[in-house]
Amino acid sequence: MAADRFLSTLKYVAGTKPTFNLSEIAAYLDEPRTVGQMYEALQPHLHGLGLTANKTGEDYTISRLMPSPAYILSTSEEKRLNAYLSLDTMPSFLEAAIEQYISRKTGKEWSDSIILERLRRAIVAQKDDYWKPTGKRSLQYTKGYSVLGYLAYHFPVYFMQARHLFAQLARDGLLKQQMTILDLGTGPGVMPLAIEDFWMCLDSARSTVLSVERSKEHIEAFEALTRSVAIQDPQVKIESPKEADITLPRDIPLPENVDLMIFSNVLNELAGLPVAERADIVMSYGEKLAPDGMLLIIEPAEEATSTGLRVLALALKKRGLSIYAPCTFIWGTNCTPDRCWSFQTASSIRPTRIMNSLAGCNEQFRYVNSDIKYSYVILRKDGKVRTSCQIPKNTKALRLSKIHMNVGKRITVVAAKMSEDIGDADTHLYRLCDGSAEKPVYAVLPAFHIVPSNRELGSVPYGTVLELRNVLVRYNPVHDAYNLLVSRNTAIRMLGQGDPGQ
Incomplete structure (x- = not known):
């Protein structure tokens, strides 16, 4: 009995019956299997399939999971969130964890002049590569000092801007009491760590964060940072990343009924692919979304990248997803996004100790990254939009x-x-x-x-x-x-x- 055949049979039966005994599946299988053998094969996939299993004598009763209720912020949580968003620095323990990781990887103190100079070179190389024409960019960030340079320069801003995006989701009632979140192209774990940090503002919401990353160096940094900030009985369970290429979604074993999928500053690295191919990749992942699930795509605010996100978002809309935010299609028409440079801003962050040390040279402007500017789109499967605007009847508005x-x-x-x-x-x-x-x-x-x-x-x-x-x-x-x-x-x-x- 192939595992995929067994699971597809189970999904079929679950789609026709809200509750059934696991023993009933045996009738559909080519090879006889005991209830115990079937449960052993099913157990790792239960949550992903949106099912529960309760032992009943020698059998198991399989039931569909009820959708997790929306998480509604309390008055005290709103106050806590306002204070949280006013902070302008990363948590001190995370800043220290990055410093310690760089020191451990290089065998010298991160503040050593040789290490700082190598970090500067890595940062300049990354920035120069980013500004090359689309077809000539590599944007790997995957080896040696390129990963360390990413931690020193990009990580703090991406971590801090995530707070504003999660706050929007929370205030819009889009978070759930219990969530499965998938971060695609996670790098050194910026988003999982930001999720863990943000969820501490919430009294009882919980989530499991899965991720995919192709770079062994990034996965090593991910594991080190998540271990260093781990707490007992966390609200957020961060799983180890799956090592895989996100451009090959069919090759990656993924759970079903994902509540939130995140592409954070990663799809622009696929700019060499036609928009249609990138949209196809995203839609392949979208098949794993829960019926009320959503996609969050975040990109830098730079004009070409930001505009590229709008073009991709429209391609995804034409494939059946709804754009929840930030766009509003007031007249029910599709836009012309090729010149749509639109981005969100928030208060700048305070430079980290590493940034301040890197800036101790003649070209300090190259090494301080503190502006919060980002483009984003939230897409959904269920057609829900953030603003459904009806033009007042007495308004003679011009398109x-x-x-x-x-x-x-x-x-x-x-x-x-x-x-x-x-x-x-x-x-x-x-x-x-x-x-x-x-x-x-x-x-x-x-x-x-x-x-x-x-x-x-x-x-x-x-x-x-x-x-x-x-x-x-x-x-x-x-x-x-x-x-x-x-x-x-x-x-x-x-x-x-x-x-x-x-």
């Missing part, structure tokens, strides 16, 4: 796809705010999107025109849907984009809920 026909006119639009302020103190500038625009559209608000009726443009969070009444359309030939000029006579009001707490 942004028609904006080119209204240059020089005053119009009303309904669109999501898709950037923080990217202007300056004199002229505030915000990206707008309604899911129909063919060219970039920006709201332009001169500082001397700010009044109570339009002030909300600057204060509402990223992703909020707004109605902007009486804005003047201008074309910007330098950037081949359109500006909506906001004046004292413009009225702006919120129609949709944006990202909370940002």
Whole structure:
């Protein structure tokens, strides 16, 4: 009896009966097996199949797992979360663990001048590689000092920005009392460690974190860091990574009914593959999602990478996933994402001790990485979206796809705010999107025109849907984009809920 045949038979029976005896499976099998033998084969896969097994005499009663309830934050947890998000440093024990790992791997103190210089070279090499044309980038981060340089330069920012993403999931009620989380391309374990850290803000939520990583060096760092911060009876159980290439999903044994899958700063490393191939890879993993499961894809905020994420997200939407956030398709149309540079920001972090030591040279700007800027998309299987905006019946709003026909006119639009302020103190500038625009559209608000009726443009969070009444359309030939000029006579009001707490 092949294991995969047995499990597929079990899945079939479970799909037709909510409860059954394990002995019933024997009738479907080519080779006779005892109940004990079948249970031994089933036991490691129970949770992944969404099943439970209870011993009943000489048999086992198999039942479908009830979906874990949503985790709703209490008032005390909200207060705790606000304090947590205000922190600007990694936990001291994790910073020390990274320092100790670098010292152990190099055989010298991490602060030794030779080690610091080698780390500098590794960081510069990684950054230079990142800025090469797509087809010429390697972006391996997988051997020797490239892994140590990643720990010193990239890890702290990626760890800290994860807090804001998990806070969004928690506040939106997307976390569950009990979760199975899969981190694909985990590297040295940034996301599993960030999950463990964040879940300590929650009173009773628990999760099991599985991960996949192809690099032995990263897996070694992963194991060392997770061991160094392990606590007894953790809310988060972090499993050892599976050593595998994430571009070959069919070759990786994965659980069923995963609640959350994460691709953190990894899909951009596959930029040499056509978008369709990358989308196919993601969709192969998506088959393992629970019916109400979700995908979280995070990428750097750099323009080409951020835009590439939007193109990939639209390809996944066309394959049947729904974009939960941050995009809102107000008119029910698909967007034109090839020029959609949209990213989230948060307060900068305090440089680590390693960063400060690396910066003790003539080019200190190269070695301090403290800005929190990231692009992300949350996709779901069940069609759920974060903001379902209905335009008020009395609103004669213009689709942004028609904006080119209204240059020089005053119009009303309904669109999501898709950037923080990217202007300056004199002229505030915000990206707008309604899911129909063919060219970039920006709201332009001169500082001397700010009044109570339009002030909300600057204060509402990223992703909020707004109605902007009486804005003047201008074309910007330098950037081949359109500006909506906001004046004292413009009225702006919120129609949709944006990202909370940002």
